[in-house]
Amino acid sequence: MTREIENAAGIPVVQIATIVPIMLTVGANRIVPGVAIPHPTGSPELGKAGDKATRRELLLRAFKAMETEITYQTVFE
Amino acid sequence: MRLELHKVKVRDVQWGEKTCVKDGVLYVNKQAAINCVKEEERFAKVDLELARPGESTRIIPIKDAIEPRVKLTGKGGYYPGFSAPMGRCGDGKTFVLDGAAVLTCGPIVAFQEGFVDMSGPGAVYTPFSATQNIIMVVEPIKDLDPHQYELILREGGLKLAVWLAEQCKDAPADVVEVFEKGTVPEESAKYPQLPKVIYVCMNITQGLLHDTYVYAADIRPSLPTLLHPNEVLDGAMVSGNCVSACDKNTTWHHVHNPIVAALYARHGKELNFLGVIPTQESTVMDGKLRASQMNLSIARELGAEGVIVSEEGYGNPDTDLCLNARNFENAGIKSVVVSDEAAGTDGASQSLADATPEMTAFISTGNVNEMLEVPAMDKVIGWPETIAHLSGGAAESLREDGSMFVEMQAIIASTAEIGFNRVGCEWI
Numbered sequence: 001m002t003r004e005i006e007n008a009a010g011i012p013v014v015q016i017a018t019i020v021p022i023m024l025t026v027g028a029n030r031i032v033p034g035v036a037i038p039h040p041t042g043s044p045e046l047g048k049a050g051d052k053a054t055r056r057e058l059l060l061r062a063f064k065a066m067e068t069e070i071t072y073q074t075v076f077e
Numbered sequence: 078m079r080l081e082l083h084k085v086k087v088r089d090v091q092w093g094e095k096t097c098v099k100d101g102v103l104y105v106n107k108q109a110a111i112n113c114v115k116e117e118e119r120f121a122k123v124d125l126e127l128a129r130p131g132e133s134t135r136i137i138p139i140k141d142a143i144e145p146r147v148k149l150t151g152k153g154g155y156y157p158g159f160s161a162p163m164g165r166c167g168d169g170k171t172f173v174l175d176g177a178a179v180l181t182c183g184p185i186v187a188f189q190e191g192f193v194d195m196s197g198p199g200a201v202y203t204p205f206s207a208t209q210n211i212i213m214v215v216e217p218i219k220d221l222d223p224h225q226y227e228l229i230l231r232e233g234g235l236k237l238a239v240w241l242a243e244q245c246k247d248a249p250a251d252v253v254e255v256f257e258k259g260t261v262p263e264e265s266a267k268y269p270q271l272p273k274v275i276y277v278c279m280n281i282t283q284g285l286l287h288d289t290y291v292y293a294a295d296i297r298p299s300l301p302t303l304l305h306p307n308e309v310l311d312g313a314m315v316s317g318n319c320v321s322a323c324d325k326n327t328t329w330h331h332v333h334n335p336i337v338a339a340l341y342a343r344h345g346k347e348l349n350f351l352g353v354i355p356t357q358e359s360t361v362m363d364g365k366l367r368a369s370q371m372n373l374s375i376a377r378e379l380g381a382e383g384v385i386v387s388e389e390g391y392g393n394p395d396t397d398l399c400l401n402a403r404n405f406e407n408a409g410i411k412s413v414v415v416s417d418e419a420a421g422t423d424g425a426s427q428s429l430a431d432a433t434p435e436m437t438a439f440i441s442t443g444n445v446n447e448m449l450e451v452p453a454m455d456k457v458i459g460w461p462e463t464i465a466h467l468s469g470g471a472a473e474s475l476r477e478d479g480s481m482f483v484e485m486q487a488i489i490a491s492t493a494e495i496g497f498n499r500v501g502c503e504w505i
Binding site: 022036 | 283284285360361362365393395396399400430431432433
Protein backbone atom coordinates (compact mmCIF):
# COMPACT_ATOMS: atom_id res chain seq x y z
CA MET A 1 0.00 0.00 0.00
CA THR A 2 2.84 2.34 0.90
CA ARG A 3 4.48 1.90 -2.48
CA GLU A 4 1.20 2.12 -4.41
CA ILE A 5 0.23 5.43 -2.77
CA GLU A 6 3.63 6.84 -3.62
CA ASN A 7 3.53 5.48 -7.17
CA ALA A 8 -0.04 6.35 -8.03
CA ALA A 9 -0.50 9.65 -6.21
CA GLY A 10 3.05 10.85 -5.69
CA ILE A 11 2.31 11.44 -2.00
CA PRO A 12 5.27 10.68 0.28
CA VAL A 13 4.39 7.91 2.77
CA VAL A 14 6.09 7.28 6.11
CA GLN A 15 5.77 3.74 7.40
CA ILE A 16 5.83 3.33 11.18
CA ALA A 17 6.47 -0.34 11.88
CA THR A 18 8.29 -2.40 14.46
CA ILE A 19 10.07 -4.97 12.36
CA VAL A 20 12.23 -2.80 10.13
CA PRO A 21 13.76 -5.64 8.05
CA ILE A 22 10.27 -6.58 6.81
CA MET A 23 9.63 -2.97 5.79
CA LEU A 24 12.93 -2.95 3.91
CA THR A 25 12.03 -6.25 2.23
CA VAL A 26 8.61 -5.05 1.07
CA GLY A 27 10.06 -1.81 -0.28
CA ALA A 28 8.90 0.97 2.04
CA ASN A 29 10.98 4.12 1.44
CA ARG A 30 10.59 6.19 4.61
CA ILE A 31 10.64 3.97 7.67
CA VAL A 32 10.20 5.00 11.30
CA PRO A 33 10.82 2.09 13.68
CA GLY A 34 7.82 1.40 15.93
CA VAL A 35 7.93 0.29 19.56
CA ALA A 36 6.66 -3.32 19.68
CA ILE A 37 4.39 -5.54 17.60
CA PRO A 38 1.47 -5.44 20.09
CA HIS A 39 1.79 -1.63 20.42
CA PRO A 40 3.80 -0.13 17.52
CA THR A 41 2.93 3.50 18.24
CA GLY A 42 2.97 3.71 22.02
CA SER A 43 4.53 2.61 25.31
CA PRO A 44 1.61 1.55 27.51
CA GLU A 45 4.02 0.25 30.17
CA LEU A 46 5.22 3.83 30.77
CA GLY A 47 1.83 5.07 31.95
CA LYS A 48 -0.34 7.75 30.39
CA ALA A 49 2.25 10.51 30.29
CA GLY A 50 5.07 8.26 29.04
CA ASP A 51 2.80 6.75 26.42
CA LYS A 52 1.82 10.19 25.17
CA ALA A 53 5.47 11.27 25.04
CA THR A 54 6.33 8.20 22.94
CA ARG A 55 3.49 8.84 20.54
CA ARG A 56 4.37 12.52 20.17
CA GLU A 57 8.04 11.76 19.52
CA LEU A 58 7.14 9.13 16.91
CA LEU A 59 4.76 11.46 15.15
CA LEU A 60 7.24 14.36 15.05
CA ARG A 61 9.86 11.99 13.67
CA ALA A 62 7.38 10.80 11.04
CA PHE A 63 6.70 14.42 10.01
CA LYS A 64 10.41 15.03 9.70
CA ALA A 65 10.78 11.88 7.59
CA MET A 66 7.96 13.03 5.34
CA GLU A 67 9.69 16.35 4.69
CA THR A 68 13.08 14.83 4.06
CA GLU A 69 14.26 14.38 0.46
CA ILE A 70 15.52 10.81 -0.01
CA THR A 71 17.04 8.88 -2.89
CA TYR A 72 17.02 5.41 -1.36
CA GLN A 73 15.23 3.47 1.43
CA THR A 74 15.87 5.36 4.67
CA VAL A 75 15.29 4.38 8.27
CA PHE A 76 14.66 7.39 10.52
CA GLU A 77 16.02 6.25 13.90
CA MET B 78 22.66 -38.57 30.52
CA ARG B 79 20.73 -41.73 29.92
CA LEU B 80 17.01 -41.59 29.26
CA GLU B 81 14.90 -44.73 28.96
CA LEU B 82 11.45 -44.32 27.44
CA HIS B 83 9.35 -47.28 28.59
CA LYS B 84 6.62 -47.31 25.99
CA VAL B 85 3.33 -49.16 26.23
CA LYS B 86 1.64 -49.16 22.86
CA VAL B 87 -1.94 -47.86 23.07
CA ARG B 88 -4.15 -49.11 20.21
CA ASP B 89 -7.57 -48.23 21.62
CA VAL B 90 -9.14 -46.12 24.34
CA GLN B 91 -12.32 -47.00 26.23
CA TRP B 92 -14.16 -45.93 29.37
CA GLY B 93 -13.67 -48.44 32.18
CA GLU B 94 -14.16 -49.10 35.88
CA LYS B 95 -10.48 -48.65 36.58
CA THR B 96 -7.96 -46.51 34.75
CA CYS B 97 -5.37 -48.94 33.41
CA VAL B 98 -3.80 -50.21 30.21
CA LYS B 99 -4.35 -53.81 29.19
CA ASP B 100 -3.63 -55.61 25.92
CA GLY B 101 -3.09 -52.28 24.16
CA VAL B 102 -6.37 -50.79 25.39
CA LEU B 103 -6.30 -47.71 27.61
CA TYR B 104 -9.28 -47.84 29.98
CA VAL B 105 -10.22 -44.55 31.62
CA ASN B 106 -12.44 -44.13 34.66
CA LYS B 107 -14.27 -41.08 33.42
CA GLN B 108 -15.42 -39.69 36.77
CA ALA B 109 -12.03 -40.13 38.44
CA ALA B 110 -10.33 -38.40 35.52
CA ILE B 111 -12.86 -35.54 35.59
CA ASN B 112 -12.34 -35.19 39.34
CA CYS B 113 -8.59 -34.89 38.77
CA VAL B 114 -9.13 -31.91 36.45
CA LYS B 115 -11.99 -30.43 38.47
CA GLU B 116 -9.79 -29.84 41.49
CA GLU B 117 -9.13 -26.56 39.71
CA GLU B 118 -11.96 -24.35 40.93
CA ARG B 119 -11.78 -21.90 38.05
CA PHE B 120 -13.36 -24.52 35.76
CA ALA B 121 -17.15 -24.15 35.79
CA LYS B 122 -17.63 -27.32 33.76
CA VAL B 123 -15.34 -30.23 32.90
CA ASP B 124 -16.25 -33.07 30.60
CA LEU B 125 -14.17 -35.73 28.88
CA GLU B 126 -14.68 -37.28 25.47
CA LEU B 127 -12.86 -40.02 23.58
CA ALA B 128 -11.95 -39.98 19.89
CA ARG B 129 -10.28 -42.79 17.99
CA PRO B 130 -8.60 -42.96 14.58
CA GLY B 131 -11.03 -43.59 11.73
CA GLU B 132 -14.10 -42.29 13.54
CA SER B 133 -16.33 -39.67 11.95
CA THR B 134 -15.47 -37.12 14.61
CA ARG B 135 -14.37 -33.48 14.53
CA ILE B 136 -12.74 -31.86 17.57
CA ILE B 137 -12.78 -28.04 17.66
CA PRO B 138 -11.21 -25.82 19.00
CA ILE B 139 -8.06 -27.56 20.30
CA LYS B 140 -5.35 -25.66 22.11
CA ASP B 141 -2.71 -28.19 23.09
CA ALA B 142 -1.89 -31.88 22.86
CA ILE B 143 -0.01 -33.76 25.55
CA GLU B 144 1.32 -37.31 25.62
CA PRO B 145 0.54 -39.14 28.87
CA ARG B 146 3.90 -39.68 30.60
CA VAL B 147 5.27 -40.05 34.10
CA LYS B 148 8.73 -40.55 35.60
CA LEU B 149 9.36 -44.02 36.97
CA THR B 150 12.54 -42.88 38.69
CA GLY B 151 13.50 -39.80 40.66
CA LYS B 152 10.79 -37.60 42.09
CA GLY B 153 7.96 -38.87 39.84
CA GLY B 154 5.47 -36.63 38.07
CA TYR B 155 6.34 -35.06 34.71
CA TYR B 156 7.00 -31.62 33.21
CA PRO B 157 9.24 -30.17 35.98
CA GLY B 158 7.75 -27.09 37.56
CA PHE B 159 4.27 -28.02 36.38
CA SER B 160 3.36 -31.60 37.28
CA ALA B 161 6.71 -32.62 38.77
CA PRO B 162 8.97 -31.00 41.37
CA MET B 163 11.52 -28.59 39.91
CA GLY B 164 14.62 -30.46 38.84
CA ARG B 165 16.47 -31.57 35.76
CA CYS B 166 14.72 -34.04 33.45
CA GLY B 167 16.28 -36.24 30.77
CA ASP B 168 17.74 -38.91 33.01
CA GLY B 169 16.32 -42.20 34.30
CA LYS B 170 13.15 -44.00 33.30
CA THR B 171 10.01 -42.48 31.86
CA PHE B 172 6.73 -44.32 31.34
CA VAL B 173 4.94 -43.44 28.10
CA LEU B 174 1.40 -44.22 26.91
CA ASP B 175 2.62 -44.35 23.32
CA GLY B 176 -0.18 -43.60 20.87
CA ALA B 177 -2.42 -41.80 23.35
CA ALA B 178 -2.91 -38.05 23.58
CA VAL B 179 -4.75 -35.63 25.82
CA LEU B 180 -6.26 -32.78 23.80
CA THR B 181 -7.39 -29.61 25.54
CA CYS B 182 -10.51 -28.11 24.05
CA GLY B 183 -12.11 -24.78 24.86
CA PRO B 184 -12.53 -21.41 23.16
CA ILE B 185 -9.90 -19.15 24.78
CA VAL B 186 -8.71 -16.55 22.32
CA ALA B 187 -11.30 -17.71 19.84
CA PHE B 188 -9.02 -17.30 16.86
CA GLN B 189 -5.86 -19.24 17.45
CA GLU B 190 -6.86 -22.73 18.27
CA GLY B 191 -7.42 -25.42 15.66
CA PHE B 192 -9.38 -28.51 14.72
CA VAL B 193 -8.75 -32.20 14.17
CA ASP B 194 -10.79 -34.60 12.03
CA MET B 195 -10.40 -38.25 13.00
CA SER B 196 -11.17 -39.37 9.43
CA GLY B 197 -11.64 -37.94 5.94
CA PRO B 198 -9.39 -35.68 3.87
CA GLY B 199 -8.46 -33.40 6.80
CA ALA B 200 -7.20 -36.28 8.94
CA VAL B 201 -3.98 -36.88 7.01
CA TYR B 202 -2.64 -33.44 7.89
CA THR B 203 -2.49 -33.85 11.66
CA PRO B 204 -0.78 -36.46 13.84
CA PHE B 205 -3.75 -36.41 16.24
CA SER B 206 -6.03 -38.26 13.83
CA ALA B 207 -3.76 -41.24 14.45
CA THR B 208 -3.68 -41.06 18.26
CA GLN B 209 -6.17 -42.42 20.78
CA ASN B 210 -7.49 -39.16 22.17
CA ILE B 211 -8.83 -38.18 25.55
CA ILE B 212 -10.37 -34.76 25.08
CA MET B 213 -10.77 -32.31 27.94
CA VAL B 214 -13.82 -30.18 27.13
CA VAL B 215 -13.99 -27.36 29.63
CA GLU B 216 -15.71 -24.10 30.36
CA PRO B 217 -14.25 -21.51 32.71
CA ILE B 218 -16.11 -19.72 35.46
CA LYS B 219 -17.85 -16.53 34.39
CA ASP B 220 -15.64 -13.55 33.50
CA LEU B 221 -12.36 -15.42 34.01
CA ASP B 222 -9.44 -13.43 32.60
CA PRO B 223 -8.17 -15.04 29.36
CA HIS B 224 -4.64 -15.41 30.77
CA GLN B 225 -5.99 -17.35 33.73
CA TYR B 226 -8.16 -19.41 31.42
CA GLU B 227 -5.12 -20.29 29.30
CA LEU B 228 -3.16 -21.16 32.45
CA ILE B 229 -5.77 -23.52 33.89
CA LEU B 230 -6.34 -25.17 30.52
CA ARG B 231 -2.58 -25.65 30.01
CA GLU B 232 -1.97 -26.95 33.52
CA GLY B 233 -5.17 -29.03 33.48
CA GLY B 234 -4.05 -30.83 30.32
CA LEU B 235 -0.63 -31.57 31.75
CA LYS B 236 -2.17 -32.76 35.00
CA LEU B 237 -4.63 -35.11 33.28
CA ALA B 238 -1.92 -36.55 31.03
CA VAL B 239 0.40 -37.25 33.97
CA TRP B 240 -2.49 -38.65 36.03
CA LEU B 241 -3.41 -41.11 33.24
CA ALA B 242 0.19 -42.32 32.98
CA GLU B 243 0.48 -42.56 36.77
CA GLN B 244 -2.53 -44.94 36.91
CA CYS B 245 -1.01 -47.17 34.21
CA LYS B 246 2.68 -47.10 35.06
CA ASP B 247 2.90 -50.66 36.40
CA ALA B 248 2.11 -52.08 32.97
CA PRO B 249 5.07 -53.80 31.29
CA ALA B 250 6.63 -51.82 28.44
CA ASP B 251 6.28 -53.09 24.87
CA VAL B 252 9.48 -51.35 23.93
CA VAL B 253 12.24 -49.44 25.72
CA GLU B 254 13.98 -46.66 23.79
CA VAL B 255 17.31 -45.44 25.10
CA PHE B 256 18.82 -41.99 24.54
CA GLU B 257 22.32 -41.70 25.91
CA LYS B 258 24.87 -38.97 25.39
CA GLY B 259 27.49 -37.33 27.55
CA THR B 260 28.37 -33.71 28.01
CA VAL B 261 29.68 -31.61 25.11
CA PRO B 262 33.36 -31.98 26.21
CA GLU B 263 32.94 -35.76 26.68
CA GLU B 264 31.34 -36.29 23.28
CA SER B 265 33.78 -33.95 21.54
CA ALA B 266 36.68 -35.96 22.97
CA LYS B 267 35.03 -39.18 21.73
CA TYR B 268 34.34 -37.89 18.23
CA PRO B 269 36.97 -35.27 17.45
CA GLN B 270 36.67 -35.89 13.70
CA LEU B 271 32.91 -35.43 13.42
CA PRO B 272 31.33 -32.07 12.51
CA LYS B 273 29.67 -30.34 15.45
CA VAL B 274 26.01 -29.55 14.86
CA ILE B 275 23.63 -27.58 17.05
CA TYR B 276 19.86 -27.18 16.83
CA VAL B 277 18.16 -23.82 17.38
CA CYS B 278 14.49 -24.30 18.24
CA MET B 279 12.65 -21.00 17.81
CA ASN B 280 9.60 -20.56 19.99
CA ILE B 281 6.68 -18.17 20.02
CA THR B 282 7.42 -15.93 23.01
CA GLN B 283 5.26 -12.88 22.46
CA GLY B 284 3.07 -12.49 25.52
CA LEU B 285 -0.69 -12.04 25.18
CA LEU B 286 -1.19 -15.83 25.31
CA HIS B 287 1.68 -16.54 22.92
CA ASP B 288 4.20 -18.13 25.28
CA THR B 289 6.51 -21.10 25.62
CA TYR B 290 7.82 -22.55 28.85
CA VAL B 291 11.17 -24.16 29.63
CA TYR B 292 11.25 -25.74 33.06
CA ALA B 293 8.00 -23.89 33.72
CA ALA B 294 9.67 -20.53 33.09
CA ASP B 295 8.01 -18.26 30.55
CA ILE B 296 11.02 -17.70 28.29
CA ARG B 297 9.74 -14.46 26.73
CA PRO B 298 11.81 -12.18 28.97
CA SER B 299 14.83 -14.51 29.19
CA LEU B 300 17.86 -15.16 27.01
CA PRO B 301 18.39 -18.22 24.82
CA THR B 302 19.82 -21.15 26.75
CA LEU B 303 21.29 -24.59 26.08
CA LEU B 304 19.54 -27.90 26.75
CA HIS B 305 20.82 -31.45 26.51
CA PRO B 306 18.63 -33.17 23.89
CA ASN B 307 17.40 -35.59 26.57
CA GLU B 308 15.84 -32.69 28.45
CA VAL B 309 13.78 -31.76 25.37
CA LEU B 310 12.70 -35.38 24.85
CA ASP B 311 11.74 -35.65 28.53
CA GLY B 312 9.39 -32.74 29.17
CA ALA B 313 11.53 -29.62 29.69
CA MET B 314 9.50 -27.69 27.11
CA VAL B 315 5.79 -26.95 27.37
CA SER B 316 3.59 -25.03 24.95
CA GLY B 317 1.50 -22.18 26.28
CA ASN B 318 0.65 -21.00 22.87
CA CYS B 319 -2.42 -19.63 21.23
CA VAL B 320 -0.79 -19.12 17.85
CA SER B 321 -2.16 -20.24 14.48
CA ALA B 322 -2.98 -23.90 14.80
CA CYS B 323 -1.01 -25.19 11.83
CA ASP B 324 2.46 -24.29 13.02
CA LYS B 325 2.35 -24.30 16.77
CA ASN B 326 4.62 -26.79 18.46
CA THR B 327 2.29 -28.51 20.91
CA THR B 328 3.70 -29.96 24.12
CA TRP B 329 3.29 -33.38 22.44
CA HIS B 330 5.49 -32.18 19.57
CA HIS B 331 8.32 -31.02 21.83
CA VAL B 332 8.86 -34.50 23.30
CA HIS B 333 8.65 -35.97 19.79
CA ASN B 334 10.80 -33.32 18.10
CA PRO B 335 11.92 -35.04 14.86
CA ILE B 336 14.93 -32.75 14.42
CA VAL B 337 16.22 -33.75 17.85
CA ALA B 338 15.51 -37.41 17.09
CA ALA B 339 17.21 -37.25 13.66
CA LEU B 340 20.32 -35.49 14.98
CA TYR B 341 20.48 -37.95 17.88
CA ALA B 342 20.29 -40.91 15.49
CA ARG B 343 23.30 -39.53 13.59
CA HIS B 344 25.27 -38.59 16.69
CA GLY B 345 28.61 -40.37 16.89
CA LYS B 346 28.22 -41.59 13.30
CA GLU B 347 27.90 -38.64 10.94
CA LEU B 348 28.00 -35.73 13.37
CA ASN B 349 28.47 -34.58 16.93
CA PHE B 350 25.11 -33.30 18.23
CA LEU B 351 25.94 -30.49 20.63
CA GLY B 352 22.46 -29.81 21.97
CA VAL B 353 19.36 -27.70 21.63
CA ILE B 354 19.04 -23.93 21.99
CA PRO B 355 15.43 -23.00 22.80
CA THR B 356 15.24 -19.40 21.63
CA GLN B 357 12.85 -16.47 21.51
CA GLU B 358 10.76 -14.70 18.90
CA SER B 359 10.48 -11.24 20.43
CA THR B 360 7.92 -8.54 19.66
CA VAL B 361 10.56 -5.81 19.61
CA MET B 362 13.39 -5.43 17.12
CA ASP B 363 16.12 -5.29 19.75
CA GLY B 364 14.76 -8.51 21.23
CA LYS B 365 15.08 -10.24 17.86
CA LEU B 366 18.61 -8.92 17.41
CA ARG B 367 19.55 -9.96 20.96
CA ALA B 368 18.17 -13.51 20.70
CA SER B 369 19.76 -14.19 17.31
CA GLN B 370 23.09 -12.83 18.57
CA MET B 371 22.91 -15.02 21.69
CA ASN B 372 22.11 -18.09 19.56
CA LEU B 373 25.28 -17.44 17.61
CA SER B 374 27.29 -16.78 20.78
CA ILE B 375 26.28 -20.11 22.34
CA ALA B 376 26.94 -21.98 19.08
CA ARG B 377 30.38 -20.39 18.66
CA GLU B 378 31.40 -21.05 22.27
CA LEU B 379 30.62 -24.72 21.67
CA GLY B 380 32.49 -24.79 18.37
CA ALA B 381 29.45 -25.50 16.18
CA GLU B 382 30.14 -25.96 12.47
CA GLY B 383 26.55 -26.50 11.37
CA VAL B 384 23.13 -25.49 12.65
CA ILE B 385 19.53 -26.41 12.01
CA VAL B 386 16.99 -23.68 12.82
CA SER B 387 13.26 -24.35 13.09
CA GLU B 388 10.67 -21.58 13.27
CA GLU B 389 7.38 -21.47 15.17
CA GLY B 390 4.57 -19.42 13.71
CA TYR B 391 4.88 -17.13 10.71
CA GLY B 392 4.91 -13.42 9.93
CA ASN B 393 7.19 -11.41 12.20
CA PRO B 394 9.14 -14.56 13.30
CA ASP B 395 10.30 -14.78 9.68
CA THR B 396 12.63 -11.91 10.60
CA ASP B 397 14.09 -13.95 13.49
CA LEU B 398 14.59 -16.79 11.02
CA CYS B 399 16.43 -14.50 8.60
CA LEU B 400 18.56 -12.98 11.37
CA ASN B 401 19.56 -16.44 12.56
CA ALA B 402 20.50 -17.59 9.05
CA ARG B 403 22.45 -14.38 8.39
CA ASN B 404 24.37 -14.47 11.69
CA PHE B 405 25.35 -18.10 11.37
CA GLU B 406 26.35 -17.90 7.71
CA ASN B 407 28.38 -14.73 8.25
CA ALA B 408 30.19 -16.48 11.10
CA GLY B 409 31.04 -19.41 8.84
CA ILE B 410 28.53 -21.80 10.42
CA LYS B 411 26.44 -23.60 7.81
CA SER B 412 22.73 -23.12 8.45
CA VAL B 413 19.62 -24.93 7.32
CA VAL B 414 16.24 -23.46 8.21
CA VAL B 415 12.91 -25.25 8.48
CA SER B 416 9.75 -23.19 8.07
CA ASP B 417 6.32 -23.23 6.52
CA GLU B 418 5.12 -20.73 3.95
CA ALA B 419 2.22 -18.29 3.82
CA ALA B 420 2.08 -18.07 0.06
CA GLY B 421 -1.62 -17.27 -0.40
CA THR B 422 -4.45 -19.58 -1.44
CA ASP B 423 -2.96 -19.85 -4.93
CA GLY B 424 0.59 -20.32 -3.63
CA ALA B 425 1.81 -17.40 -5.75
CA SER B 426 2.60 -14.81 -3.06
CA GLN B 427 5.94 -14.18 -1.37
CA SER B 428 5.96 -16.98 1.18
CA LEU B 429 7.93 -15.34 3.99
CA ALA B 430 7.40 -11.82 5.33
CA ASP B 431 11.16 -11.27 5.31
CA ALA B 432 14.07 -12.42 3.16
CA THR B 433 17.84 -12.44 3.27
CA PRO B 434 20.43 -13.69 0.76
CA GLU B 435 22.25 -15.66 3.46
CA MET B 436 19.26 -17.99 3.82
CA THR B 437 20.50 -20.48 1.24
CA ALA B 438 19.12 -23.77 2.59
CA PHE B 439 15.38 -23.76 3.24
CA ILE B 440 13.16 -26.73 4.02
CA SER B 441 9.46 -26.01 3.57
CA THR B 442 6.79 -27.74 5.62
CA GLY B 443 3.94 -26.55 3.39
CA ASN B 444 1.71 -23.61 2.52
CA VAL B 445 -0.55 -22.62 5.42
CA ASN B 446 -3.03 -20.96 3.05
CA GLU B 447 -3.79 -24.07 0.98
CA MET B 448 -7.57 -24.53 0.85
CA LEU B 449 -9.18 -27.75 1.92
CA GLU B 450 -12.70 -29.14 1.72
CA VAL B 451 -13.65 -31.24 4.76
CA PRO B 452 -16.97 -33.09 4.91
CA ALA B 453 -19.41 -33.07 7.82
CA MET B 454 -18.61 -35.48 10.64
CA ASP B 455 -21.19 -37.59 12.50
CA LYS B 456 -19.98 -36.24 15.82
CA VAL B 457 -18.53 -32.86 16.76
CA ILE B 458 -16.73 -32.46 20.07
CA GLY B 459 -16.51 -28.85 21.23
CA TRP B 460 -17.83 -25.76 19.51
CA PRO B 461 -18.07 -26.11 15.67
CA GLU B 462 -19.11 -22.48 15.17
CA THR B 463 -15.68 -21.30 16.40
CA ILE B 464 -14.25 -22.03 12.92
CA ALA B 465 -15.57 -18.56 12.00
CA HIS B 466 -12.90 -17.02 14.23
CA LEU B 467 -9.97 -19.44 13.85
CA SER B 468 -7.02 -18.42 11.67
CA GLY B 469 -7.71 -20.18 8.39
CA GLY B 470 -11.46 -20.07 8.91
CA ALA B 471 -14.07 -17.47 8.06
CA ALA B 472 -17.72 -16.69 8.82
CA GLU B 473 -18.77 -18.69 5.75
CA SER B 474 -16.42 -21.67 6.38
CA LEU B 475 -19.00 -23.78 8.21
CA ARG B 476 -21.88 -24.72 5.92
CA GLU B 477 -25.36 -25.75 6.97
CA ASP B 478 -24.66 -29.41 6.22
CA GLY B 479 -21.67 -29.38 8.60
CA SER B 480 -18.97 -29.46 5.90
CA MET B 481 -16.26 -26.80 5.88
CA PHE B 482 -14.04 -25.04 3.35
CA VAL B 483 -10.96 -23.86 5.21
CA GLU B 484 -7.27 -23.08 4.96
CA MET B 485 -4.79 -25.71 6.11
CA GLN B 486 -3.77 -23.43 8.93
CA ALA B 487 -6.94 -24.21 10.88
CA ILE B 488 -5.80 -27.82 11.34
CA ILE B 489 -3.64 -28.49 14.40
CA ALA B 490 0.01 -29.02 13.44
CA SER B 491 -0.68 -29.35 9.71
CA THR B 492 2.50 -27.47 8.79
CA ALA B 493 4.47 -28.08 12.01
CA GLU B 494 7.84 -26.42 11.46
CA ILE B 495 9.84 -28.99 13.36
CA GLY B 496 9.12 -31.12 10.32
CA PHE B 497 6.71 -33.59 11.80
CA ASN B 498 4.45 -34.02 8.79
CA ARG B 499 4.84 -35.15 5.21
CA VAL B 500 3.56 -31.95 3.62
CA GLY B 501 6.07 -29.84 1.73
CA CYS B 502 6.38 -27.80 -1.39
CA GLU B 503 7.58 -28.99 -4.77
CA TRP B 504 10.54 -27.48 -6.53
CA ILE B 505 9.43 -25.64 -9.63
